[in-house]
């Protein structure tokens with residue numbers, strides 16, 4: 001892979017909206033991605049393997065629980081810092097960002113928000129340091145966009161719960177020590193349970209042959225009469241709103257993250273367009289290539305403004321789930337379109353692993369589907385503005 005020469009575009013001087021702390025946090029993440037991710041990520045994506053050696057570095061830049069209070073090992077940062085960390089990591093690779101998103105928003109967040117003090121103290125510091133990795137089991141083979149229909153269930157057996165069912169498409173599953181699993185009790189109410197590797201009847205087979213997020217490990221969670229200690233139930237929130245609350249936090253991170261992927265594609269294509277000579281001129285001098293580049297920077301700038309404002313609303317505790325859906329949907333589509341256009345600017349070179357663009361392009365095909373599909377987010381906006389539910 002070519003050396004990482006990334007320079008971040010900031011067409012509207014948005015850095016003026018950031019605090020010194022935001023910029024320091026971003027710089028640390030950017031430097032780490034250049035040093036520890038860019039040189040190895042193409043190789044790991046090609047061999048479809050998660051690079052375990054980067055876990056420590058992810059913890060050090062605050063990617064595991066950026067906004068979780070320091071008393072639990074988190075970085076205690078605000079929502080804009082959280083977003084900027086996700087942006088920088090996804091600039092390197094969406095699969096690496098997925099690992100961090102799951103750990104922070106889908107594992108640490110529910111333990112912090114819905115767990116009790118013993119659970120927080122037992123799990124959060126180890127998850128923040130990367131000593132333990134976590135995964136989040138919501139999706140099932142027959143229930144993706146409709147998680148409320150889940151059939152994974154647990155029964156009260158007096159001194160423990162008995163858990164049965166299966167989850168699929170679970171990021172980090174093959175190596176996670178801890179799984180936050182959503183299952184129905186005997187009354188059909190959804191609860192979160194913390195399931196640990198090693199519990200009898202719990203297995204995590206890996207999903208192979210993905211063309212997307214190849215550097216992120218994906219798998220199933222199988223529960224065959226797993227005895228879960230009663231103290232592993234998250235006591236402070238139940239119902240579908242509990243997992244959806246985690247998804248709000250993760251989707252917000254995605255809205256920032258994909259800007260990173262888009263910026264990397266734009267920056268690569270801009271540089272290439274000035275270096276590649278055809279018909280005696282740099283291809284960037286042809287109007288058709290300038291149109292692509294001008295539209296890319298326009299869309300990146302709009303996405304940056306959207307997420308920055310959403311970050312301010314999140315810091316004030318005012319962002320709605322529907323606002324987060326809009327940003328996730330808009331920004332992922334923006335990034336996927338930019339990756340496709342950038343690939344064309346590189347001609348044949350664009351399909352090779354010499355450059356990051358094709359990998360970003362393929363990764364974004366998962367990002368547009370997970371954490372609520374593109375269609376479902378549109379329907380959430382539709383529901384929000386009309387008050388009429390077209391989802392079910």
Ligand SMILES: Cc1cc2nc3c(=O)[nH]c(=O)nc-3n(C[C@H](O)[C@H](O)[C@H](O)COP(=O)(O)OP(=O)(O)OC[C@H]3O[C@@H](n4cnc5c(N)ncnc54)[C@H](O)[C@@H]3O)c2cc1C
Nearest residue numbers: 136137138139144145169170171366370371372373375391
């Ligand atoms: C790489 C990867 C990693 C993932 N990681 C995790 C994870 O860590 N944890 C987890 O729990 N899940 C995870 N997922 C699962 C992901 O969230 C689901 O794939 C997603 O929610 C969609 O579910 P589905 O694939 O079953 O598609 P379906 O729900 O079957 O949807 C298929 C199509 O139908 C459309 N559709 C569905 N319902 C409607 C409707 N009401 N109106 C109009 N159109 C509709 C969808 O938009 C989509 O286009 C991951 C997925 C992938 C690909």
